[in-house]
Amino acid sequence: MNSSLPDRRLIREYLLGRLDEQKEPESNLSEGILFSDELSEVVESIEDEIIEEYLDGALDSADRNAVDEYFLRPLERKNKLRFARLLRHHFETRGNALVTPPVDILPIIGPDVASAVGWRHYFRTYGQLAALILLCTGSLIYISRVHKNQTRLEGQLAQEREHFATIVKEVPPLQSSLVPLTLVADRSRGDVMQIPHIEIKPSTQRILVEIALQGHSLGPFDVHLEAKGKKGPIWSAHLLPLVSPSGDGRLVFDLPVQGIESNIYSFVVSSAPRGSARPKYYDFGVKLTG
Amino acid sequence: MAVLLWAAMAAPGGKRALTPEAFGKFLRWLSDDDELAVREYQSIRRKLVSYFIRKGCAHPDELFDETVDVVVGKIELCAEYPPLNYCYGVAKNVWRQDVRERKSISLDGDVVSPEHPDTGVHEHELKCLEHCMEQLAPSDRDVIASYYQGEGRDKIETRKLLADGVGGVNALRIRMCRIRKNLRLCVVDCIKRSAN
Numbered sequence: 001m002n003s004s005l006p007d008r009r010l011i012r013e014y015l016l017g018r019l020d021e022q023k024e025p026e027s028n029l030s031e032g033i034l035f036s037d038e039l040s041e042v043v044e045s046i047e048d049e050i051i052e053e054y055l056d057g058a059l060d061s062a063d064r065n066a067v068d069e070y071f072l073r074p075l076e077r078k079n080k081l082r083f084a085r086l087l088r089h090h091f092e093t094r095g096n097a098l099v100t101p102p103v104d105i106l107p108i109i110g111p112d113v114a115s116a117v118g119w120r121h122y123f124r125t126y127g128q129l130a131a132l133i134l135l136c137t138g139s140l141i142y143i144s145r146v147h148k149n150q151t152r153l154e155g156q157l158a159q160e161r162e163h164f165a166t167i168v169k170e171v172p173p174l175q176s177s178l179v180p181l182t183l184v185a186d187r188s189r190g191d192v193m194q195i196p197h198i199e200i201k202p203s204t205q206r207i208l209v210e211i212a213l214q215g216h217s218l219g220p221f222d223v224h225l226e227a228k229g230k231k232g233p234i235w236s237a238h239l240l241p242l243v244s245p246s247g248d249g250r251l252v253f254d255l256p257v258q259g260i261e262s263n264i265y266s267f268v269v270s271s272a273p274r275g276s277a278r279p280k281y282y283d284f285g286v287k288l289t290g
Numbered sequence: 291m292a293v294l295l296w297a298a299m300a301a302p303g304g305k306r307a308l309t310p311e312a313f314g315k316f317l318r319w320l321s322d323d324d325e326l327a328v329r330e331y332q333s334i335r336r337k338l339v340s341y342f343i344r345k346g347c348a349h350p351d352e353l354f355d356e357t358v359d360v361v362v363g364k365i366e367l368c369a370e371y372p373p374l375n376y377c378y379g380v381a382k383n384v385w386r387q388d389v390r391e392r393k394s395i396s397l398d399g400d401v402v403s404p405e406h407p408d409t410g411v412h413e414h415e416l417k418c419l420e421h422c423m424e425q426l427a428p429s430d431r432d433v434i435a436s437y438y439q440g441e442g443r444d445k446i447e448t449r450k451l452l453a454d455g456v457g458g459v460n461a462l463r464i465r466m467c468r469i470r471k472n473l474r475l476c477v478v479d480c481i482k483r484s485a486n
Contacts, residue, residue, distance in 0.1 A: 017346050020389065027382075033344070034337055034378055042460075043344070045467035070346040077343065083474045086412075090419050091438035203441075 005039055006032065011046050016063060017070035047077075051084045057206050057256030061236060069238075092177075177205040178254070183267065184212045186280040195264070197285040206254045211267060211282055213241055213249040221251060221269050228264040262288045312362045319365050320373050334374055338381050345385050353388060357381045418480035422473050430469045437466055 006029060013019055019026040032039050053059050054067050072078055179198050198207065213221075220240050224233035241249035251269070263286055270279035320334075321327040335354055342350035360380045361368065368376045423431060433452060440448050453462040 015344060020345070030341065030344075030382070031378070034341060034374070040340075041464060041467065044471070045460075045463040048467050048470060049463065073346045073348045074343040074350055075348075076350070080474070083470075083477065086415055086419055086477075087470070087473070088438065090416060090423075091435070 005042055008042070008046055011043055012050065015043070015047060015050060015071060016066035018066070047080070048084075051077075051081050054081070055084055055088065057254070057258070065238065177203055178208050179204050179206075179257075180208045180210070181284060182210045182212075183282040183284060186269075186282050187266070188280070195283040195285055197287060199287050199289050200257055200260060202290045204257050206256055207260075208254045209252070209267070211251040211269060213251060213269070219271055221271060223251065223253070224268045225255065226266045226268055227261075228266075233268070234259060260286055260288075262286055313358075315365055316358055316362050319369070330373065334377050337374065338377060341378070341381060342385060342388075347385065347388055353381070353384050357384050360384065414484070415477065415481065418477045418484070419473070421480055422476035425476060426469065426472070430465075430472075433465060434469050434473075437462075 010019075010025065011029065014026065014029050019029065033043050034040075050059075050063075050067060050071060054064065059067065072081065179200060181196065181198050183196065200207075211223075220238060223237050223239055225235040226233055235255060237253060239251050239253055241251050243249045265284055265286060267282040267284075268279050269282065271277050317324075317327040317331060320330040338354050338357060339350045342353045347353055357377055357380050360383075361377055364380075423434075426434070433456070436448055436452055439445070449462070453459045456462050456465055
């Protein structure tokens, strides 16, 4: 890799739109990418990295916002993101089938082959009878060894199978890394006792949230996540709703589970910019299991 | 020839103010040889559309067409410049203009949805992906399968080993980027072919 290539962090900032106001570094990098195939490929690999981290939920909120509002504006990038999800889905569901069986059960052909060739030469030299006796003896020894090898390999194979079956029993079943959460009624409509609850298992990585927006405007929304008994939001986002042809709006987004504990939480949804309508609270309970 | 190319190369669904004559003029500026001119045009288009994508523009094809419009208007003044350099200079201004006019974001689709909203399409995409995985070179197939294998600490360890095997972390990133790109193009092609 060429050491004169720009720093990966700088390229990342560029791809998240943070150099747009800095004429010189922006121009240098834009021109560099345009005229260097090597740099262009490095930039593409950093794009992939950003998408992977976005899907892992490993980006901080500033980077995540930059991805949502800048990086993902072009359709090509959205398609790249969708493809990255497809690839993950493929390996999550088919990954196990790709593992090559490690047991090598090829038949063993040892030094007996060479000695068998020698006996044939012996037969030609010293006569048919002696050769036949020797050949029979040799064959018997050879067959006996092959038998022994076969029995040993079968024993090893049986042991491997038994070991594999034990491992399979010990491995817990694969669980989905996504937990869906649908919120329909805000606090003013819902029964406090009937708020939805979700279980977060060790395998859970993200919560896929869908909030139905009755009576909201269709502009952008500020969404904050608050935990009962804790001050301030623990997660925030600026989101646009998806609007059906009949005019119903819903917010669909996913939330990393890092930092989420067993508690009661609320999504506070307010029209952005703040002011006109009062925010709505969508409550739900979380239980950590396993 | 310019008329045919003009029709074939216009951005799909994009507005185009450029006439076939002006487009022909643009091609002639690139080269006197038809074949070379087309090749040069395609290369400039690919590079500048990628530039607009990297700059977060929602409609990169249209912005490229706007760039060509401006260049054609000044073609007499720019005869001595290398075409890509001149087009890039214009593209930069087109981008700045686009930023000024940029309105608040509007998501074209449900970008956070893990699957295609149509289950049938999603299944089809997965089938195409399986087909394309089979087309990969065995070594690439092994690399990508290992890359996505495991979770948490195991995944990190596997990727470290992979990186050691291919010459370092950056080499692995580039290798993965190439494999993903090949797969993506193959899947797109597979979906297109089965739609026809």
